[in-house]
Structure formats: C-alpha cells, structure tokens
Amino acid sequence: MKLSMPTFYRDQWEWLPPVVRADLSNQTVVVIGANTGIGLEASIHFATMKPKRLIIACRSEGKGKEAVQEITKRTGYGSTELWLIDLSSFASVKAFADRFEREGGPLDILVMNAAVLPVKYEKSEDGWENALQVNNLSTSLLSLLLLPRMAEAGKKSGKASRLAIVSSDVHYWATIPSAVQEAAEPLKLLGSEEYCTATPQSIRPRYFETKLLNVLFTRALSDHLRPLPTVPVTPVAINPAYCWSQLRRDLKLDWGTWAFEWALARPSEHGARQLVFGALGNRDKEGMMRGAFVSKGTTQEVADWVLSDEGVRMQERIWEETIEILKEVDGRVDGIVKEYTMA
Structure with missing residues (x-):
C-alpha cells in the first residue's frame, strides 16, 4: 500500500469507530509512555474498564503522579500504579523488567507508546543515537524481557496477551537508505554519530525511519514466535494517526505548521482508541491480528516496500x-528467544 497526501488528509477527517471495550477485571495492563497525550488517554480508557492492575510508566515521577491524579479524576479508578522507566537507558529498561519479574505477575496487555522525535543528533548513555534507542532498541528489549510474563498470562486466561507497539502511518513515507541496507550491521550504522551527523539534514528522517523499524520488528517477532496457542502472545503495530501531542514539543513550529496542526491533527483521545483497539480488538480473529498494522479501528496493509522482496530481506x-x-x-534475551521463537 502507498499513502498519498490526499489520502492522508482524508484519513485525518474520517469517522472513527468508538473505543473497544472489554472486561479487564482479571487482567494486568502496562502502558509505557503514559503521562501525556495518547498514552494518557489510552490509560484513561483502560481505567474505565476496571483492570485488576493498571501500571503506567514514564521518566518523570512528577508528571507521572499528575497523570495518576488525572486518571482517578476522570474515571474514579483509584488503583493506578506509577512505575518509572527511561528508554534512553538500557539499565533503566532492565531495572523495570527486573521489578516486573518480582512484582508484576502475568501480563495481559503491554502498550509500548514511548517515543521521541529528534531535532538534532543526541547520543544516549549507551552510545546509540537517542531516538533509535528509545523508539526501537529499548522498545524491543522491554517487549522481549516481558514476553515470558505475557505468555504466562495467555496460558492462564486462555486467550492471547497483546503486545501493542505504537508505530505510525509515516512508515509509508520512510526508506532505509541504500548505504544502510548494504552495511554489514545496518542498525549500528544507522545509530552511529558519523552517519547521523554526515550532513545537517541527516537526522531529519530519523523519526520516520524508527516508525518503519517498529513495523519491521512487530512483523519479525510475529513471524518468529512459536504459533498460537503454544506461545499465546499477539504483537500488533499501531497507527494512532496525526494527533495533538507533546511529541513535537521540541520542534520550532512556524505559523504554517500551526495552521496545519489546527486543521488536521486529531484529538489525542482519537489516537488512544487505536492503542486500545490494538490491545483489545478483533478477539475473534487472533491469528489475523498477529503482526497486523492497525489504523482507524481496523487492520490495514503496510507499506509496499515492507512487503517487497527487499523489505522482507531487510526485516530479517x-x-x-x-x-x-x-x-x-541483557543475557536473558538469548534464553527468551530460544524458548519462545523459532529459528
């Protein structure tokens, strides 16, 4: 599928189905990146369904506490837990996984919503370009480290746990540069300072690239996971659409961009519906949902390049x-991959 600008404009104004609802009274829900925007709105939707546990996670304790108060104020649900995580630090991701191993129990729904939109090259404490680490490597790391707890929940409940990874429709416009495709280690080149600072424009497509990588990881994980119901986990990639968001807070927006946002950006709650659909929708079509790309309350074909021979090879x-x-x-990744996936 290709996404033209006229289609993008139409999609931004198209009617959306109401939020999917389910009984979550026996389920544990974790939302990473939940203190503002679509992550907060998704958490509010989940809270109205009275989950057994709702854990929201973000970097800032102060902003996280404000989010918990907002959830309680708007839903009456008073059991939201705040856990801290910083996806720009592998140590923080590992600490979160360690805590969940001790205190979390079975995990029914994991929403990976945290992301950054880079305006300049920044190196993480682990030496990676920051957006690549936050949006992709740490997102993938936590997804894998919590995979055993998701499989445990699926076996206990008799229905697959959901891993909802927030991507975007901008993946339709993203490309993997030929130099990266030809590299022996594409991600290491993509994350290197030399590559990211080669020209003043080198970092500009990074957000689009990371959202394409989210799609590739979701599809690859789905392809490699042992089949349902042996491993009852369903990874799904989510397109929340273009919404009002703190994601663009570091951009210098001119009047034209502000007008574009005013005319086209959806409310954050609209984007949150897609996260909830990815977590709860199409329960009668679980096999179809595995590896699916969700947009506008339904599944949608991914970019043509992803489906091409070149894209399939690059995905692997x-x-x-x-x-x-x-x-x-993290040494645990090797054992998890061996136990839950196929070669």
Missing part, C-alpha cells in the same frame, strides 16, 4: 541484528 537482517545487540545488553 534487522531482526537478527537486533537480537544480537540485545543479547549483549
């Missing part, structure tokens, strides 16, 4: 490199 190469990188970050 990036999967293999991602696993090798994350095995060095």
Whole structure:
C-alpha cells in the first residue's frame, strides 16, 4: 500500500469507530509512555474498564503522579500504579523488567507508546543515537524481557496477551537508505554519530525511519514466535494517526505548521482508541491480528516496500541484528528467544 497526501488528509477527517471495550477485571495492563497525550488517554480508557492492575510508566515521577491524579479524576479508578522507566537507558529498561519479574505477575496487555522525535543528533548513555534507542532498541528489549510474563498470562486466561507497539502511518513515507541496507550491521550504522551527523539534514528522517523499524520488528517477532496457542502472545503495530501531542514539543513550529496542526491533527483521545483497539480488538480473529498494522479501528496493509522482496530481506537482517545487540545488553534475551521463537 502507498499513502498519498490526499489520502492522508482524508484519513485525518474520517469517522472513527468508538473505543473497544472489554472486561479487564482479571487482567494486568502496562502502558509505557503514559503521562501525556495518547498514552494518557489510552490509560484513561483502560481505567474505565476496571483492570485488576493498571501500571503506567514514564521518566518523570512528577508528571507521572499528575497523570495518576488525572486518571482517578476522570474515571474514579483509584488503583493506578506509577512505575518509572527511561528508554534512553538500557539499565533503566532492565531495572523495570527486573521489578516486573518480582512484582508484576502475568501480563495481559503491554502498550509500548514511548517515543521521541529528534531535532538534532543526541547520543544516549549507551552510545546509540537517542531516538533509535528509545523508539526501537529499548522498545524491543522491554517487549522481549516481558514476553515470558505475557505468555504466562495467555496460558492462564486462555486467550492471547497483546503486545501493542505504537508505530505510525509515516512508515509509508520512510526508506532505509541504500548505504544502510548494504552495511554489514545496518542498525549500528544507522545509530552511529558519523552517519547521523554526515550532513545537517541527516537526522531529519530519523523519526520516520524508527516508525518503519517498529513495523519491521512487530512483523519479525510475529513471524518468529512459536504459533498460537503454544506461545499465546499477539504483537500488533499501531497507527494512532496525526494527533495533538507533546511529541513535537521540541520542534520550532512556524505559523504554517500551526495552521496545519489546527486543521488536521486529531484529538489525542482519537489516537488512544487505536492503542486500545490494538490491545483489545478483533478477539475473534487472533491469528489475523498477529503482526497486523492497525489504523482507524481496523487492520490495514503496510507499506509496499515492507512487503517487497527487499523489505522482507531487510526485516530479517534487522531482526537478527537486533537480537544480537540485545543479547549483549541483557543475557536473558538469548534464553527468551530460544524458548519462545523459532529459528
């Protein structure tokens, strides 16, 4: 599928179905990146369904506490838990996973919503370009580290747990540069300071690239997971659409951009509906949902390049490199991949 600008404009104004609802009284829900925007609105939707546990996670304790208060104020649900995580730090991601191993129990729904939109090159404490680490490597790391708890929940409940990874429709406009495709280690080149600072424009497509990588990881994980119901976990990639968001807070917006946002950006709650659909929708079509790309309350075909021979080859190469990188970050990844996925 291709996404033209006229289609993008139409999609922004198209009617959306109401939020999907379910009984969550026996389920644990975790939302990463939940203190503002679509993550907060999704958490509010989940809270109205009275989950057994609702854990929201973000970097800032102060902003997280404000989010908890907002959830309670708007829903009456008073059991939201705040856990801290910083996806720009592998140590923080590992600490979150360690805590969940001790205190979390079975995990029914994991929403990976945290992301950054870079305006300049920044290096994480682990040496990676920051957006690549936050949006992709740490997102993949936490997804894998919590996979055993999701599989446990699926076996206990008799229905697959959902892993909802927030991507975007901008993946339709993203490309993997030929130099990266030809590199022995594409991700290491993509995340290197030399590559990211080669020209003043080198970092500009980074957000689009990371959202394409989200789609590739979701599809690769789905392809490699042992089949349902052996491993009862369903990864889904989500397009929340273009919404009002704190994601663009570091951009210098001119009047034209403000007018574009005013005319086209959806309310954050509209985007949140897509996160909830990814977590709860199409329960009678679980096999179809595995690896699906969700947009406007339904599944949608991904970009043509993703489905091309070149895209399929690149998806597998990036999967293999991602696993090798994350095995060095946390030794548990190797055992999890061996137990829950197929070669």
